[in-house]
Amino acid sequence: MRTLQVILNTILSKNIFEYLLVDRALRVTSASYGIEKYLGSMPQEGDDVLDYLPELVGSEEEVKTIFLKKFCLYSLESVYKNDYYVNITVEYCDENTAIILLHNITANTLSKQKVLQYSNESTLLYSTLQKVVDNQNALLFVTNSEKIEFANKKFMHYFGAETIEQVRKKELNLYQNLDKKLKNYDELFELTNDKEEHIRIGSDTFIVQATLIESIYKLFTLTKVTTLSNEAMRDSLTGAYRKSYFNSKFEMMVAESTMCVLVVMDLDDFKQVNDHYGHQVGDRVLQEFARLIEKNIRKGDMFVRWGGEEFLLVLQHTSLADAKVKVERIRQKIASYVFPEVGHLTASFGMVALQDEEDADSIFFRADKALYQAKATGKNCIVVKED
Amino acid sequence: MIRKKILLLGDFSVGKTSLIRRYVDNSFDDSYLTTIGVKISQKRLELEGISCELLIWDIEGATPTRSIPHSYFKGASGAIFVCDVNRSETIESLNEHINTFLMLNHEAKHVIAYNKADLLSTPQKEELFLPANAFLTSAKLDSNVERLFTTLAKEVLL
Numbered sequence: 291m292r293t294l295q296v297i298l299n300t301i302l303s304k305n306i307f308e309y310l311l312v313d314r315a316l317r318v319t320s321a322s323y324g325i326e327k328y329l330g331s332m333p334q335e336g337d338d339v340l341d342y343l344p345e346l347v348g349s350e351e352e353v354k355t356i357f358l359k360k361f362c363l364y365s366l367e368s369v370y371k372n373d374y375y376v377n378i379t380v381e382y383c384d385e386n387t388a389i390i391l392l393h394n395i396t397a398n399t400l401s402k403q404k405v406l407q408y409s410n411e412s413t414l415l416y417s418t419l420q421k422v423v424d425n426q427n428a429l430l431f432v433t434n435s436e437k438i439e440f441a442n443k444k445f446m447h448y449f450g451a452e453t454i455e456q457v458r459k460k461e462l463n464l465y466q467n468l469d470k471k472l473k474n475y476d477e478l479f480e481l482t483n484d485k486e487e488h489i490r491i492g493s494d495t496f497i498v499q500a501t502l503i504e505s506i507y508k509l510f511t512l513t514k515v516t517t518l519s520n521e522a523m524r525d526s527l528t529g530a531y532r533k534s535y536f537n538s539k540f541e542m543m544v545a546e547s548t549m550c551v552l553v554v555m556d557l558d559d560f561k562q563v564n565d566h567y568g569h570q571v572g573d574r575v576l577q578e579f580a581r582l583i584e585k586n587i588r589k590g591d592m593f594v595r596w597g598g599e600e601f602l603l604v605l606q607h608t609s610l611a612d613a614k615v616k617v618e619r620i621r622q623k624i625a626s627y628v629f630p631e632v633g634h635l636t637a638s639f640g641m642v643a644l645q646d647e648e649d650a651d652s653i654f655f656r657a658d659k660a661l662y663q664a665k666a667t668g669k670n671c672i673v674v675k676e677d
Numbered sequence: 678m679i680r681k682k683i684l685l686l687g688d689f690s691v692g693k694t695s696l697i698r699r700y701v702d703n704s705f706d707d708s709y710l711t712t713i714g715v716k717i718s719q720k721r722l723e724l725e726g727i728s729c730e731l732l733i734w735d736i737e738g739a740t741p742t743r744s745i746p747h748s749y750f751k752g753a754s755g756a757i758f759v760c761d762v763n764r765s766e767t768i769e770s771l772n773e774h775i776n777t778f779l780m781l782n783h784e785a786k787h788v789i790a791y792n793k794a795d796l797l798s799t800p801q802k803e804e805l806f807l808p809a810n811a812f813l814t815s816a817k818l819d820s821n822v823e824r825l826f827t828t829l830a831k832e833v834l835l
Contacts, residue, residue: 340680344717344732348682348752366748368714368737375714403713410689410711410740417766 294383310390311383312339314357316350319387328371328392343390345369345378356382368399375399428496428512431503432475439507448514479508488515488542527573528580530595536602539592543604544650551613553603553641554657558669560599563632571631578629579637586620610643610674617641617672625670636670643676678721679729681833682752686745686774687759688767689738692792695816696759697735700826705817712737715749724827724834731830739774750778755786755833757825762791762805762813786832790814790825 301307308325310333312318318333326332329342340347345366353364364380377393423429428445432438441449441457451457465472472478481487482500489496489512496512503509523535531539543550557563557579564572576599583593587603594602605613617639625636640660644653656675664673685693694712698704701718716735721728736749756778760767768791775787789811794802795818807813812828814821 344680344719345715347680347732348754350752352751366715367746370714370716399713403711406713406737406740406743407711409742410738411709413740414690417764 306394308392308394310339310342310392312388312390313386314354316340316346316353318342325392328374328376328394330372339390343378346380353380353388356380356388357385360385368395426511428514430510430512432508432510434506434508436475445512448512475508475510478510482510486538488539525595528576528595529584530580530593530601533594533596536592536594536604540604541650543606544644544648544653547644547646549607549644551605551608551610551641551643552653552657553605553613553617553639554596554654554661555601555603555637555639556661556665557599558636558638558665560635563635567632575629575632575635578627579624579635582623582627583620586623587616610641610676613641613643614672614674621670621672638664638669639672640664641672641674679727679834680732681729681754681830682732682734683829683833684734684736684749684753684756684778685759686736686756686778687738688761688764688770689740691738691759691761691764691767692790692816693738693757693759694735696757696790696792696814696822696825697733699816699819699822701733703819705819707817720826722827722830724831727834729830729834731826733826739770747777747781750781753778753782753785755788755829756782757788757790757829759790759792761793763793763796786829788812788825788829788832790821792816794818794820 302309302322302324305324308322308328310318310322310325311320316339318335318337318339320335321333323332331342333339333342340350346353349364356364360382366378369376369378371392374394375396375398377395379391379393381389381391383389424443426442426444428448429440429442430438430445431440438454438458441451441454446452446454446457449457465475465478472481478498479500479502482498483502484499486497486499489498495515497515499511499513501509501511523531525532557575560572560575563575579599580593580595580601583601583603587593587605590606592602592604592606594604596602603617605616608616621637621639625634627634629635638661640657640663642653642656642660656677660673660675664671667673685697687693689711690709694710694716695705697718698706701720712735714737718733718735720731720733722731723729734749734753736745737743739745758771758774758778760771762768771789778787779785787810789808791805791807791811792814793816794813795815797805802813805813810828812821812825814825816822
């Protein structure tokens with residue numbers, strides 16, 4: 291026992307360990323003086339060790355088996371005791387004594403806590419930012435070397451991927467989904483940098499927009515528009531496209547010099563319909579008129595309510611001559627149709643083809659002029675402006 | 678006097694320490710200080726004529742990179758599993774914590790705290806579906822904290 295005490299005193303002089311000696315009933319038999327700083331008070335001989343180390347409550351039986359097994363070791367790591375962190379270990383000493391060592395690990399634990407605090411705060415921040423990012427539109431981050439670095443949840447969900455690796459494997463080259471001969475993300479970036487481009491993927495339409503992040507990353511934002519804005523795109527009375535939707539689409543067509551013919555049309559003497567039959571009948575006439583037009587155009591043609599009884603028709607990839615044949619057929623259909631409650635009505639048409647390097651204002655000006663001429667020359671006719 | 682060891686378990690930053698502080702000291706601090714290791718608080722109470730002392734183990738929260746030492750679980754009579762009701766991932770990981778704990782303490786009782794309820798709006802609270810042994814708690818507003826601990830204490834003692 292004396293030898294043990296000498297060994298212990300040597301260790302204790304390093305101020306790293308303190309100890310308690312307990313008997314089989316877990317009553318204190320002895321303790322090092324320095325242990326008071328951990329326990330708050332100095333244990334006396336005969337005291338219940340659980341009063342000083344409640345950490346052992348629930349494990350009394352396990353601790354007592356040390357006396358039977360003679361080698362069993364009980365340990366608890368990083369226990370906060372009275373402003374210190376200690377490791378507690380219980381070991382067999384002799385058949386009537388066990389030694390409880392308190393190993394001071396405060397400095398080390400406080401350093402670890404700083405790292406853990408930083409790590410946890412970063413994880414929380416990252417998690418919050420991740421949620422923000424995932425709740426945005428579909429996002430794709432691509433590096434300058436064409437590597438897909440990040441795709442958010444919405445992007446992955448749309449393309450049926452669960453991990454970024456799957457996104458990379460799937461080679462979801464957005465640029466190939468555009469109706470253009472784009473070769474890489476660089477070219478897609480050039481096309482969509484700070485402006486919007488509509489792309490179709492499957493049956494959905496997206497607005498894609500690119501932003502450069504820190505000269506390294508290209509961020510592509512995809513906003514699904516098909517289902518979301520179908521109602522917003524259409525005029526509620528006639529079902530024709532709204533002026534606002536047409537403006538953005540037509541701007542793009544003009545910018546890309548898409549081959550197209552613009553037709554401006556107007557129901558002749560519509561004011562008299564409203565005055566004579568009232569606005570409700572007038573509304574039904576407009577609905578019938580729109581239905582007649584929709585029935586006689588292609589799916590890709592764009593029919594727009596410009597305002598009141600004035601409508602636009604954009605015929606894509608059509609020559610002026612072919613377009614005139616089609617519009618003449620529409621004119622005849624309208625003239626021969628008997629509108630319920632009102633009878634026969636006619637419409638006038640002005641039409642022009644988009645010329646090279648012509649802007650939207652110019653083509654509208656020419657089409658309006660043609661319509662004006664059609665009205666001035668007796669209505670129910672088509673005027674084509676070739677220049 | 679009867680002494681019972683109960684644990685507070687859950688992911689990091691769900692409010693385990695705040696729940697204990699509210700219950701033991703009736704205090705609350707908004708700032709976040711990560712718990713490392715374990716700190717034991719003592720609370721004396723009397724339930725239906727029985728005097729007892731709860732030894733409440735505030736155990737550091739689980740993180741993706743640090744798991745909780747199983748040595749802390751030994752000899753526990755009960756546990757309170759805590760999640761942050763505003764962070765779905767902490768709710769999702771409850772089952773893992775519960776299973777690990779019950780595997781080592783077959784007879785132990787447990788309750789669940791859906792904490793930080795003060796951050797929820799009234800409609801959000803109304804839409805929430807909680808299991809039978811769960812409580813919507815707020816250490817900040819001192820909501821359901823006493824009930825949470827007392828319910829577990831009764832389960833453990835009576």
